[in-house]
Amino acid sequence: MTSSNSTESRTHSHGRCAGPRMYCYHNKVAPLRVVKHNGPNQGKQFYGCPHWPWTHEVQNVDDLQHMKTLKKEVEELKAENEKLEDMVAELSIENTETRRFMEATMADKKLVVALIISWKAIETC
Structure with a gap:
């Protein structure tokens, strides 16, 4: 132009x-x-x-080199950001799995308590 x-x-x-x-x-x-x-x-x-x-x-070649260095740093930060996002996604999956396990364990405990109470009720009859 x-x-x-x-x-x-x-x-x-x-x-x-x-x-x-x-x-x-x-x-x-x-x-x-x-x-x-x-x-x-x-x-x-x-x-x-x-x-x-x-x-x-651009005042001199050093300015150009500085710009290239900054571009390289930005690319490295983008790559690191992607890795961190992947780690967060993995931790989220692990957290969900742990929560489901704990909920299942609580359901098992409630079932055991209910069974004990029902056995005691049968014994007293």
């Missing part, structure tokens, strides 16, 4: 603006940027999507 002639962008006119605004596919206003790296396009302006990974100016 480099100009208003581009087929990849849309323009909308807004009343008192100096000119039409450029919009990306996300229907967000595309900021006007300037090419800063050395090369034939240095100094030229272009419109870029605000969701572009390097929306903010």
Whole structure:
């Protein structure tokens, strides 16, 4: 998306603006940027999507490396989160099974008590 002639962008006119605004596919206003790296396009302006990974100016290679490190950490945290969710699901199943066992045990105890009381009632008759 480099100009208003581009087929990849849309323009909308807004009343008192100096000119039409450029919009990306996300229907967000595309900021006007300037090419800063050395090369034939240095100094030229272009419109870029605000969701572009390097929306903010990158000062040096260390900034890029830091961004890569953060992305890696996010992926690791997502993987750890999935493992923890699996563990929670397993514990939930175990908890349900334990509760059912305890309920069955209580039912057995109640049955034994009922049998003892009924035997005592028969003995006293």
